[in-house]
Amino acid sequence: MANNKINGLTITGRLKKSGITIYFRNGKSVARTATSLQPKRRTRKQFIARQQMLHSTRLWGFLKWAGTPMFPALPTAYARFLSLMHRTEVVFLPQNGRLDGATMLLPDIPLSEGSLPTVKQHLGEVEGSPALVTNLTRDNLRRGDKLILYTLTQDITAKPKVYFKRREVVPDEMTETADGLALIGDEFADDMKGWALIHTHQERCSTQTVVTRCTYYKQFTTEEALQEAAASYGGLTKDPWPPSPTD
16 A cells, blocks of 8 residues: 655555556645546447457467577567558457457468568368368478478367477478479368468578468357447447548
């Protein structure tokens, strides 16, 4: 508990909760009420943007655990990741219950951005087996090049979470096909996983996003999911008229 004396006035209690702001003017402490009568705005457009930002921030935390993210550092790698996430679908998750803090495996989650050519890749079959097929050829690889495979797993055993792993792939692991080099294995049939193979050379890398068969996230992209999530935050507010420049 704070006990602050300002110009002879003793204030007891937590100032933030008491709705009081203290500032200095001409060398003197001044206290004023900090309570706003303006209702908190939560328009549909604002809510959608905030939901995407919140989910993207959570994904970033899991991405960092897998290793140093491969994005330009201007202004920051984190800011660039959030910007690229605007291209993905928005999922609507309530702020309470089992889905509070959840993360979803989405198509096209950005995993790297760089100056090397993008490796085109898709999930398919090679000789009857599931595979991650790319357009890379052995001629595309030079001394010092590395291939980094990201694997994303949608876990729904408790709270839905997406876990990121990455490992280096040796070119000899890959099979030559008419389209290019491919990774073959039963895991590539898993509809709760996603992948991205990133081509790197020293500090440079290719620009890659996730390819996946996962559709678990779709149930959280509907109008019903939006309304349910918004209700957990207190509901949507009407758009102002005329609209604010920030909307």
